[in-house]
Amino acid sequence: MERTEILVQLQRSLSEVLNREVPELREDARLFEDLALDSTSVIELLMSLEDTVGLEIDPDELGPEVFRTVGTLVDYVQAAFATSPAA
Amino acid sequence: MKHDLTGDSAARFVFVNNFEVERSWAVGEPKLPGADISFAGATVNRMEELGVLLADEGDIVLLKAELDPDFAAYLAGLGAAAGRTVSVENHDPQRMVTEDALVSPRLLERLRSLDDGRTYLMPLGVSAAEEELAKATGLPLAGPSAATCKAVNGKIFSRRLVAETGLRDVPGRICRTVGELRGALTGQLALGGRVVVKESLGVSGRGMVRVEDGRGAERLLRLIERRGAEAPANLVVESWIEHAQDLNYQFVVSRTGDVRFETVKAAVLRDGVHQGHRFPVELPSAVVGELHEATRRIGRALHAEGYFGMVGVDAMLGRDGTLYPCLEINARFNMSTYQSRIAERFIPEGTHAIAATFGLRLTRAHTFAEVARALGDLLLDGTGRPGVLINNFATLNAAAEQGGFHGRLYAICLAGSADAVLAVRDEAERRLHEMAGDRS
Numbered sequence: 001m002e003r004t005e006i007l008v009q010l011q012r013s014l015s016e017v018l019n020r021e022v023p024e025l026r027e028d029a030r031l032f033e034d035l036a037l038d039s040t041s042v043i044e045l046l047m048s049l050e051d052t053v054g055l056e057i058d059p060d061e062l063g064p065e066v067f068r069t070v071g072t073l074v075d076y077v078q079a080a081f082a083t084s085p086a087a
Numbered sequence: 088m089k090h091d092l093t094g095d096s097a098a099r100f101v102f103v104n105n106f107e108v109e110r111s112w113a114v115g116e117p118k119l120p121g122a123d124i125s126f127a128g129a130t131v132n133r134m135e136e137l138g139v140l141l142a143d144e145g146d147i148v149l150l151k152a153e154l155d156p157d158f159a160a161y162l163a164g165l166g167a168a169a170g171r172t173v174s175v176e177n178h179d180p181q182r183m184v185t186e187d188a189l190v191s192p193r194l195l196e197r198l199r200s201l202d203d204g205r206t207y208l209m210p211l212g213v214s215a216a217e218e219e220l221a222k223a224t225g226l227p228l229a230g231p232s233a234a235t236c237k238a239v240n241g242k243i244f245s246r247r248l249v250a251e252t253g254l255r256d257v258p259g260r261i262c263r264t265v266g267e268l269r270g271a272l273t274g275q276l277a278l279g280g281r282v283v284v285k286e287s288l289g290v291s292g293r294g295m296v297r298v299e300d301g302r303g304a305e306r307l308l309r310l311i312e313r314r315g316a317e318a319p320a321n322l323v324v325e326s327w328i329e330h331a332q333d334l335n336y337q338f339v340v341s342r343t344g345d346v347r348f349e350t351v352k353a354a355v356l357r358d359g360v361h362q363g364h365r366f367p368v369e370l371p372s373a374v375v376g377e378l379h380e381a382t383r384r385i386g387r388a389l390h391a392e393g394y395f396g397m398v399g400v401d402a403m404l405g406r407d408g409t410l411y412p413c414l415e416i417n418a419r420f421n422m423s424t425y426q427s428r429i430a431e432r433f434i435p436e437g438t439h440a441i442a443a444t445f446g447l448r449l450t451r452a453h454t455f456a457e458v459a460r461a462l463g464d465l466l467l468d469g470t471g472r473p474g475v476l477i478n479n480f481a482t483l484n485a486a487a488e489q490g491g492f493h494g495r496l497y498a499i500c501l502a503g504s505a506d507a508v509l510a511v512r513d514e515a516e517r518r519l520h521e522m523a524g525d526r527s
Contacts (some may be wrong), residue, residue: 032493038293039294040293040295040297042121042122043119044297046121047309047310050310057310058313060314062121062124066124
């Protein structure tokens with residue numbers, strides 16, 4: 001999946017989880033500080049992302065560094081696609 | 088409280104305000120997927136400063152870092168900080184105050200020198216680290232063992248206690264293993280409405296997820312069932328009570344089993360956004376009666392488990408007037424505990440208060456003098472006019488880093504009526520955002 005496409009899907013998932021229209025994402029936007037994600041919405045974001053990008057994510061393997069910024073999360077999804085047999 | 092917990096009214100307390108001790112109790116416990124990802128550790132760890140307003144004359148408050156001198160002078164001017172403070176020499180923002188203390192030899196020596204047979208460590212809650220601190224300093228704990236504290240603070244324990252004491256429960260069930268979650272979620276959703284899934288030993292406000300419908304349930308199950316049906320889960324699955332008023336009440340269980348009701352506070356929401364907790368709360372007398380009865384039953388049951396100390400219980404008052412008297416037992420200090428001395432001193436009959444948290448986006452650290460200037464005539468001066476008392480300042484700059492960070496101020500807003508106090512809160516928030524240059 002292309003990076004721009006992942007960004008669009010992430011924007012869609014964030015809007016759904018945060019229950020508000022999230023504007024176009026900047027890669028350096030911080031998920032917790034700038035976009036106001038919290039721990040409850042992280043779980044919901046993971047659930048939503050699995051649906052929208054069609055990727056199996058193992059949350060037990062995720063560290064906080066993946067969720068630092070939009071860019072780091074997109075990096076993770078892109079890397080996961082690269083190693084996923086379904087990709 | 089001193090007599091209740093130690094049998095000696097003249098005991099001296101060394102307050103160890105280990106906020107989110109729940110994190111220690113949760114070590115090794117199963118978590119919800121992704122529940123560990125977000126956590127503002129550095130900020131929460133500096134909430135230990137709230138203890139300064141709790142201490143009586145002669146008491147000591149253990150801090151991670153000394154108070155901002157202007158904040159100390161402000162509190163002293165109000166007569167709001169009666170005790171002394173001591174601070175660790177090895178401060179790491181990611182560590183709780185107790186953990187800092189354990190690696191600060193000079194502080195440990197100082198604490199050892201306080202041992203006079205009537206000086207006690209008084210933590211927010213007891214975990215293994217506080218037991219270690221008691222051992223390292225020779226100062227006894229004014230509370231039960233870490234094992235007892237952990238046992239009575241689980242949400243599974245709360246549900247069982249509610250069932251055994253005959254209190255009204257929120258419809259729900261307990262899942263010990265991952266394999267039990269599917270049936271529990273399906274069954275609970277079938278009753279109608281939304282469902283909340285909580286870790287038994289999750290930190291308040293975290294370690295939970297709301298499930299809207301069958302699709303949401305499938306999503307959660309997909310994430311968690313990968314662990315295998317036999318994997319431990321330790322979750323409670325409960326119906327989400329819509330539009331209920333959140334209440335929190337507090338009581339003390341003494342060493343000898345006496346139970347004393349203290350206060351009840353209510354969450355203030357506007358357009359669904361949490362504004363803080365207000366007190367006093369006017370509740371129908373039948374509800375007050377139920378809360379007192381719940382206090383007696385829960386207190387007695389906790390004492391039978393070996394617990395004594397402060398207890399905060401989360402309750403809900405449904406729109407139809409139904410009281411759910413026990414959603415969660417927090418057998419430890421609560422935010423109410425830290426507001427009790429302030430309430431006694433600054434909140435006379437007829438005054439309305441809101442305990443508020445102001446979240447600010449900052450681009451640099453700010454001093455207390457700047458906060459005081461920004462609040463101007465709203466900063467409480469003890470003359471009886473409406474205003475805002477800042478009761479934790481260290482959390483403002485705890486997460487300071489280049490390029491912007493989130494800071495928090497804890498405050499008690501006071502005014503003559505429920506509406507006026509909300510207006511004071513709003514205006515204080517506006518002025519603080521102006522100081523931060525944050526227009527969001």
